[in-house]
Amino acid sequence: MAKIDTAALRPLRIGTRRSNLAVVQAEGIRNSLQKIAPDRTFEIETLHTLGDKDKSTALYSFGAKSLWTSELEEKLTSGELDVVVHCLKDMPTTLPDSCQLAPIPLRDDPRDALIVKDGLPYTSLQTLPEGAVVGTSSVRRSAQLRRLYPHLRFANLRGNVETRLAKVDHPESEYTCMVMSAAGLERLGLKHRINQYMGSKDGGILHAVGQGALGLEIRKGDGETLALVANLADQWSTLACLAERALMRTLEGGCSVPIGVETEWVDKSRYLLKITAIVVSLDGAQSVQDSIDTTVQTEEEATALGQELAARLVKAGADAILNEINTDRPAKG
Ligand SMILES: NCc1[nH]cc(CCC(=O)O)c1CC(=O)O
Secondary structure (H helix, E strand, C coil), X not given: CCCCCCCCCCCEEEEEECCHHHHHHHHHHHHHHHHHCCCCCEEEEEECCHHHHCCCCCHHHHCCCCCCCHHHHHHHHHCCCCEEEXXXXXXXXXXXXXXXXXXXXXXXXXXXEEEECCCCCCCCHHHCCCCCEEECCCHHHHHHHHHHCCCCEEEXXXXXXXXXXXXXXXXXXXXXXXXXXXXXXXXXXXXXXXXXXXXXXXXXXXXXXXXXXEEEEEECCCHHHHHHHHHHECHHHHHHHHHHHHHHHHHCCCCCCCEEXXXXXXXXXXXXXXEEEEEECCCCCCEEEEEEEEECCCHHHHHHHHHHHHHHHHHCCHHHHHHHHHCCCCCCC
C-alpha cells in the first residue's frame, strides 16, 4: 500500500464511545491509518454517550435510533473530530446531512455467538434444557430464538460486553447463557468463551444489519480524510453492508427491531451476492423470510438489492409484523 506524506498536516482526531470495545476498535483503525500515513499524528477522543448512560430503559423503547451516535456526530460536524469509529450496526441507516459513511473496512465475523454460564455443561442451543434462560435485550435475537426454540426463556441483559459476561457468569444470576456478536467477543480477547457460532447454517439465527463491520463516519465533503480512510476499504464488505443497510432503511427498522440478515459472496469472480433476511414478530409466532442471489458490482446495485428484498418481505407481510411492534413504542425522537 502506498504511504502518504502527511507530516505537515494537523493531527487527525478519531472519536468513539467510551467502552473497551469501542476503544479497541478505534485503536485498531488508528494503527492501520498510522501505517498508511506514518508521519501523521493521530488522537483518540472517547465520549460517554446517551446509550452508555441509560442502562434501564429497554433498548427497543428508545425509539430514536441514534443514541450511540448523535453526540459524536455533533463533534464531527463542528470539526472537533475528523473520523468517528462506530460499530456499523449501531449506526442509523440515515445519517445527518453533514456526515457520510466512508467505504467499509474488512468485516469481521458477522455471526451471533452463544456463551454458556461458566461451569455449566451445555455447548449448543440444541442441547439447552427446557426453561433455560437466555440473556439478551435484543428483540432480533429473542424473536428468532423463540421461533426456533420454543423451550427457551428470555431475560433482559444490558451493559457492555464485559458487564454482560459477568452477569451471566455470576453463580446466583438467572441466566443460563447469553447471545452476543462473535466479532465483539473476539475483539476483546474473549473468543475462548464462545460455545457455538449461531449462523443460520448451524441452527442459529440471522445477524443484525452491519454486524461485525466498523463504520467510519466522516464530515461530508472532507475529501482529505476520505482519501486517507478509503485506504482501509474492502469492496466486498462495503457492498454487502450497503445492501444490508438498504434493506433496513426500506423496512424502516432500527438496530433493535427483529430484522435478521445474512449476506454471502457466492462467487466473487462473478460478483454474485446472496442476501437472506427475516422479519419476526416479538413472540416468534409470525415470520417472513426470503433471499435473493444477484450480481452486485456497484454501490447502486447493492442498494437496489437491499431495497428489492425489503419490497419482497413487505409483500409477504413484513409491514404488518413491524407495524404491530411499532405501535407499542413511544413516538420516534
Ligand atoms: N448492540 C450493541 C453492540 N453493537 C456492536 C456490538 C458488537 C460488535 C459488532 O457486532 O460489530 C454490540 C454487542 C453485541 O451486540 O453483542
